[in-house]
Amino acid sequence: MGLISLAYVSVSHHPMSDDELLRILEVARPFNQSHSITGMLLYRDDFFIQVLEGESSVVLPLYEKIKTDPRHHHILEVYRTPIQTRTFAQWSMGFNRVDDAALSAIPGFTPYLENKPEPTFFTSQPSRATQLLEAFKDHVYF
Numbered sequence: 001m002g003l004i005s006l007a008y009v010s011v012s013h014h015p016m017s018d019d020e021l022l023r024i025l026e027v028a029r030p031f032n033q034s035h036s037i038t039g040m041l042l043y044r045d046d047f048f049i050q051v052l053e054g055e056s057s058v059v060l061p062l063y064e065k066i067k068t069d070p071r072h073h074h075i076l077e078v079y080r081t082p083i084q085t086r087t088f089a090q091w092s093m094g095f096n097r098v099d100d101a102a103l104s105a106i107p108g109f110t111p112y113l114e115n116k117p118e119p120t121f122f123t124s125q126p127s128r129a130t131q132l133l134e135a136f137k138d139h140v141y142f
């Protein structure tokens with residue numbers, strides 16, 4: 001057992017409005033808070049990337065539940081790794097919409113900007129997921 005960090009990418013069924021995104025967070029945050037789960041959720045162009053941090057005995061069942069959520073599909077795990085300390089300790093689930101300006105400020109993200117997001121951009125190089133998620137650590141959209 002112990003603390004893990006698990007990240008995945010997925011695709012929403014349709015472009016999600018702020019209201020729809022808020023509905024996810026209104027359920028996610030109280031659950032995560034009461035289960036000591038922290039993390040970050042990013043959204044762009046029908047594309048989610050999320051990191052969940054917490055005890056593996058809590059994170060893994062939550063991830064299984066999230067995978068069955070009908071609001072997204074094509075869920076692909078990017079990494080799951082034991083951690084000593086949390087990177088997103090301040091967020092029960094931080095959220096950001098990822099816009100072009102934010103992306104272009106992160107070195108190496110030009111391929112991602114020029115094309116529609118491809119999950120393999122992250123699965124082939126998981127450090128890109130870490131880099132993107134951490135770039136939004138100190139700023140949340142709502």
Ligand SMILES: Cc1cc2nc3c(=O)[nH]c(=O)nc-3n(C[C@H](O)[C@H](O)[C@H](O)COP(=O)(O)O)c2cc1C
Nearest residue numbers: 024027028029031032048050065066069071072093
């Ligand atoms: C992209 C995405 C991310 C989600 N993240 C979380 C989360 O971090 N925590 C959480 O409790 N639910 C999260 N959910 C919602 C769950 O899938 C599920 O709807 C929620 O846990 C309520 O499940 P229940 O109705 O079976 O209790 C997420 C859903 C989506 C689509």
